[in-house]
Amino acid sequence: MPKPGAATKPPALAATFVSVDGVRRVESSAALRELAGAGRFFWLDIAGGGAAARAEMLGALRLDEADAAWLQRFGQTGRMNIERERLLAVTWVAEHGRGLLEIHLLCTSACLVTVWNGSAGVLDEIREHFAERASALEKSPHHAAGILLQLLLGTLQLAISELDERFQTIEMQLGQKPESVDFPALTGRFQTLQSAWSNIDRYSSAVRSAIVGVEALPGMNRHAARELNDYASQVADVERRLHERSEWAAKMSQDYATAIAQRQGEQINRLTIVSLIFLPLTFLTGFFGMNFFWLERLISGGRAFVGLGIVLPVLVVAAVIAWLKRLRLL
Numbered sequence: 001m002p003k004p005g006a007a008t009k010p011p012a013l014a015a016t017f018v019s020v021d022g023v024r025r026v027e028s029s030a031a032l033r034e035l036a037g038a039g040r041f042f043w044l045d046i047a048g049g050g051a052a053a054r055a056e057m058l059g060a061l062r063l064d065e066a067d068a069a070w071l072q073r074f075g076q077t078g079r080m081n082i083e084r085e086r087l088l089a090v091t092w093v094a095e096h097g098r099g100l101l102e103i104h105l106l107c108t109s110a111c112l113v114t115v116w117n118g119s120a121g122v123l124d125e126i127r128e129h130f131a132e133r134a135s136a137l138e139k140s141p142h143h144a145a146g147i148l149l150q151l152l153l154g155t156l157q158l159a160i161s162e163l164d165e166r167f168q169t170i171e172m173q174l175g176q177k178p179e180s181v182d183f184p185a186l187t188g189r190f191q192t193l194q195s196a197w198s199n200i201d202r203y204s205s206a207v208r209s210a211i212v213g214v215e216a217l218p219g220m221n222r223h224a225a226r227e228l229n230d231y232a233s234q235v236a237d238v239e240r241r242l243h244e245r246s247e248w249a250a251k252m253s254q255d256y257a258t259a260i261a262q263r264q265g266e267q268i269n270r271l272t273i274v275s276l277i278f279l280p281l282t283f284l285t286g287f288f289g290m291n292f293f294w295l296e297r298l299i300s301g302g303r304a305f306v307g308l309g310i311v312l313p314v315l316v317v318a319a320v321i322a323w324l325k326r327l328r329l330l
Helices: 029-036 051-059 065-071 120-137 141-176 183-211 222-288 293-298 302-326
Strands: 014-019 022-026 042-047 079-082 087-095 099-107 111-116
Touching (some): 029 042, 051 065, 051 111, 065 099, 079 183, 087 120, 087 141, 120 141, 222 302
Antiparallel strands (some): 014 022, 014 042, 087 099
16 A cells, blocks of 8 residues: 555546536536536546646636635645535545545535546546435535545545455465565555554544534534544544554564574574584594694505595484484484
8 A cells, every 4th residue: 555645647637527417527627617507516526637737627616716726735634624614625545556645525515526636537436326326415515525535435445455465465475485575665565554544543533523513513414414424433444444454564574574583593503403414524524634644654545544534424424413313403
């Protein structure tokens, strides 16, 4: 799970208009102005593109200048603000290969607007699902916002499930061939996961604070309040799941370090045993290799060669091996 807000080149702008009439791609601000003028509640999703292209689309909605500027100000922390006439949220969606992407959501009495730097296709199913429920959701903008926020959160739930599969694969590698694991890359992923959990943890606190007393807001119906409270619970669940995965990642890091240390210890033990076996032979070679005249006279001849050069080394090696087996080192 890459770090939220990771710097990557955004795709080309894709503006999608979602209403009771279905899902349609908007090619120009003029076309958007015409669709928005119908007077029905809608969701406009603006994905990718540059600031100028997004500003042109947002201008067609005649939003408050402060809100339009806020929608384009990326690099914010997760937050939520619920008022009588609008709802603001900075949250994330998960895109395969790019991780968590910051998305800004604005809800007014007339529409929902989301702006983010991702691939529009990521939310295709969400748009279709929202369009199917649009006739009921347009009666309460806050209700629509609660449903949409839950649908966006579903991309994070799916990403966590995919993360579980990766973790299980890594655990199998650690159990079978720990040296095959790219530990520097693995550490980087774990740090990114920790960062993601930290962001979602702060966001969960912000959502809980925003939801407190939401039922008492003027114009807030019970369905909207229930969906927003459900969303707060789901965010808490995502935060808990990410925290558990962070602990899982920390445990795998420890397991990796332990497995590598154990493997190195086994290799050192093997080298030590080999050294013990050949240490007496090294001594014998050194001793009988000394060029002293008296030594050369005593051990000359074929018998000396067989006895001291063949039989004695074999007996010494056999004795050392028997001793190591007795000590249960072999």
